[in-house]
Amino acid sequence: MLNNIVGLILLVLIFQGCKPKEDHVPTDKEINDAYTYMLGRYIVLRQENNDINVEKVGYNKIKYNPLGSAQFVNPNMDVAYLECWLAVDSSHAVILNVPEVKDRYYTAQLLDGWGEVITNINERNYPDHPFGKFALVIKGTNPPNIGDAVKIELPSAKAKMLARVELKGSPQEAVKLQQAFTLNVPEGIKIDPPVKVPEFTNAKLIGAAIFDKPDAILNSYPDPMPEAARYQALTKRVAAYMLTSDSAAAHVEEVVQKQAIPAFMEGAKGFGTQKGGWSVSYVAGKFGNDIMARDIINYGGLWANVITEAIYFVGLTDSGKQLLHGDNVYEIRFPKGEWPDAAVNAFWSVTLYSVPDYHVVNNSLMRYSINNVSGLKPNPDGSKSIWLGSTKPPGSDDVNWLPTPAGKGFALTFRMYVSKPEVLDGKWFPAPIQKK
Template identity: 70%
Template sequence: MKTSKWIFSCIASASIAFGIVACGSSGTAPENGVVVSGAVPTDDQIVSAWDYLYGRYLVLQQENHDINVEKVGYNRIKYNPLGSAQFVNPNLDVAYLEAWLAADSSHAVILNVPRVTGRYYTAQLLDGWGEVITNINERTYPDHPYGKFALVIKGTHPPVPADAVKIELPSPKAKLLARVELKGSPKTAVRLQHQFTVDASPEIKIDPPFDVPEFTPAAPIRAEIFDHVSEVLATCPDPMPKAPELQALASNVASYVKSSAAARARVDDLIRTRAIPEFFAGTKGFGTQKGGWSVSYVVGKFGDDVMARDIINYGGLWANVTSEAIYFVGQKDGNGQPLDGSRTYEIRFPKGGKPDAHVDGFWSVTLYSVPDYRVVPNAMHRYNINNVSPLKTNADGSTSIWLAPVRPKNAPQSNWLPTPDGKGFSLNFRAYVPKQDVLQGEWFPPPIALAK
């Protein structure tokens, strides 16, 4: 069985590289919204069908890697090590855990969530298209924010503990990704991390990952994407409102591909020369931009935006909904110039305007080198500044975060993030449980200003 080399850390790096863009179009829709079965598809229809399927194949590729290469298994939690910075795009603010969960018609999977107070946490469940099913926390389940949660396949009725909240899954499999805020006490966060557990019967019947051809981020899958359309679509229902229309389109293109060698060659060439270049062009957009920051407001729940789902799955698989987290990516200064680690920059929050007032969870700024998106080694081992950092205020009551290869003379050491001298760098400003002004695009971090 061929397996993917696409690992979670590579996906995370691309989320920085591409800014997790928001896309206004969802690819070209079938002409007049109608697909005539057996008709020769137009170029636009072929591109649209590839766009639609690609997002699902990215998830299938990750499942194949996790199960067949990493050997993580199903219904077993992987507790990611805390504080390690030796991988791409690390988030040093939370303790992570993840798992592939699988139920069947006769058995529920029980997820045990510990009681977490005074710090951010969520247990995020996603489907096979990268869409968020739900988040388990005190915001989504205020009457049952912790305890037992019975995950069952929609339409089935296996035994469920009386003290468990039932959550319906759209298909037998779901991805779990949970986070617990460190908040200055990592030992407590780790203890809570390991209190997330799964109880599952060994009798659960689990299908292996659907085998997919090998492809890479630089060389996406081409005509092979149409070889098993009916089987792929049967693995997981798609919540996208236009899914029936798009699936009919994909099925028609699949039939056309099988009709002749010439048809297959035409489709493969069109994917190579148009669909893939157009996709890559979309990844270079940066959503909404201001002061050197860019942000997407389309994650987790994509509506009918096929291209947004593709780009998020390509660049930030397992992204959460914006009500849980918004990511501002900084790769330019306020004048639109790429960030340069040899120079000095200031992010100045006005008096009374620190990010704390704009989130109900927490915030942080993490600095990465580019193009590898790893933390920048420094003597302080400081890679981020967040809401629990002991920041000092300026004389006028404002608060500055300084970015420079050497600490500026007027900068308190607590407010300084070292940059890579002579190299570019990138910032990720994470806002967990953003308030309405952030969600509605009314608040951005202050500009990344080149210091005078």
């Protein structure tokens, strides 16, 4: 009899051990937080997989984008671009050669696997060595092929480089400088392929499948976020919970689809500090513990720079908080003496994009942006206006008109390069986007 009782107790204990303890069942908020945390890395991995496996760009091969090229997300039409997926290992460094650039903006921006900025190579950050050779190495290693190059430590074996040279009215000179950014790549670098992720788009984001292989995703790149360890433990907890039963997996999927994704989309609409139809985040490129900001910026403008280099004001609505639409006419009017030129040390531009994919909008003028060298004509009172419409608004000058897509929504990005303190401190905003 005693043996039977003991046996029953053991069976109960074994059965209870197979079930998730109540304190191991994540709350809906925890599922939301884990999803939001992982989405930032998935967006970067999606881009790496596309570039390496679909576009076949390869690692350590610079792509010199032709002037006017706009076949990528959130392009800046005022610079000569070059980009590259960099890859090193503990025994090999890659040498980046940066040309001497005078009297125009330039930077070689290095980013990590979460979309956070590692460094910008330019005269502001490296005043004693603004050009020349830079050795890219894994943190803590000292490969033999560095020579006299300035060593730049990467957090892991891979990094993304985006370099920009301002056109500044002389595109041919900008292209010459663009082509002078080169790499010295030693043989024998061991490169892991990108971690594969399910296909998803900005219009249809990944669901609970984001938790399918947390170890592979999280081990693929270190996260500089101060609270990364807490979020990663939470992510693994949600993933483990999903494996306990079909109903647990269904519950996580339901929370993701009905709460996490809608909350993200709503957050993207009302993101950052807002005024006059514009919104701005002052944490771009270095996100602290703001997982939502990192997601939104990776989603809408992957590879954003730190605000001391470039600050981005995003326009999704007019000053009346209505979504921008190509069937309407809008005016952005800067009062006399308040033109953006006075608020930057380098240059500024405003570019128009389709939504939700953030590509430039084709138009008959082949005009995608207006900037500080566009030669805008002033109004009679000395103010200056940027006009938005699918056809030229009545009374506007051709050079002041930025074409919009008829019948479709659009977004604006107002870039300020090397802004003055009043911009970084939030005291300066672009003029409001006014529906006419």
